[in-house]
Amino acid sequence: xxxxxxxxxxxxxxxxxxxxxxxxxxxxxxxxxxxxxxxxxxxxxxxxxxxxxxxxxxxxxxxxxxxxxxxxxxxxxxxxxxxxxxxxxxxxxxxxxxxxxx
DNA sequence: TTTGCGGCTGTAA
DNA sequence: CTTACAGCCGCAA
Numbered sequence: 172x173x174x175x176x177x178x179x180x181x182x183x184x185x186x187x188x189x190x191x192x193x194x195x196x197x198x199x200x201x202x203x204x205x206x207x208x209x210x211x212x213x214x215x216x217x218x219x220x221x222x223x224x225x226x227x228x229x230x231x232x233x234x235x236x237x238x239x240x241x242x243x244x245x246x247x248x249x250x251x252x253x254x255x256x257x258x259x260x261x262x263x264x265x266x267x268x269x270x271x272x273x
Numbered sequence: 274t275t276t277g278c279g280g281c282t283g284t285a286a
Numbered sequence: 287c288t289t290a291c292a293g294c295c296g297c298a299a
Contacts, residue, residue: 185282189294197294202281204295219281227281234281 177218180245181261182254184222191263202227206234217241224256 177183185198185205194200205216217238221227228235230252239249247259 189282194294196283196292198282199280199293200282200295203279204281206281216281221281222283229281238281 177215177261179215180247180259182218182220182224182242182247182256182259183261183263184220184256185227186222187261187263188219198222218245218261220254220256224254226252226254 185201186196189195189197189201192201201219202221205219208214208216226235226238226249228238230236230239242249242254247254
C-alpha cells in the first residue's frame with residue numbers, strides 16, 4: 172500500500188508511484204488505473220498528479236474540480252493546472268514496501 | 274498468441 | 287508553450 176500512505180498536504184506523481192510499485196515507466200498505467208477507481212474509494216487519488224506539478228485532470232470536469240477542491244482544502248495552492256510540486260513533494264517512506272497495489 | 278491502439282505520462286527538442 | 291517520440295500496460299481484434 173503506497174498511495175494510501177501519502178500524508179495530507181503531500182503530493183506525488185504518476186511516474187513516481189509507478190516506479191515505487193515496481194513498474195518504472197508505467198506512469199500511464201497508474202493514471203488509467205486511478206481513473207477506474209470507484210467513487211467511494213478511500214484512496215487519496217487527488218494527491219497524485221502529473222510530472223512537474225501539473226494536474227492532468229482539466230478543470231470544469233467533476234473529477235478535476237473535486238481534486239482542486241480537496242487539494243486546496245489540504246493547504247495546497249493550486250493555480251490553474253499547476254501546483255508548486257517542489258514544496259509539497261512526497262518522499263516515499265522506506266517502510267513496508269511490498270509489491271503493488273494501492 | 275501476436276498486433277495494434279489508446280491512455281489522469283515523461284522527457285527532450 | 288508546442289510537438290515528437292519513447293516506453294509500459296490493458297484490452298480488443
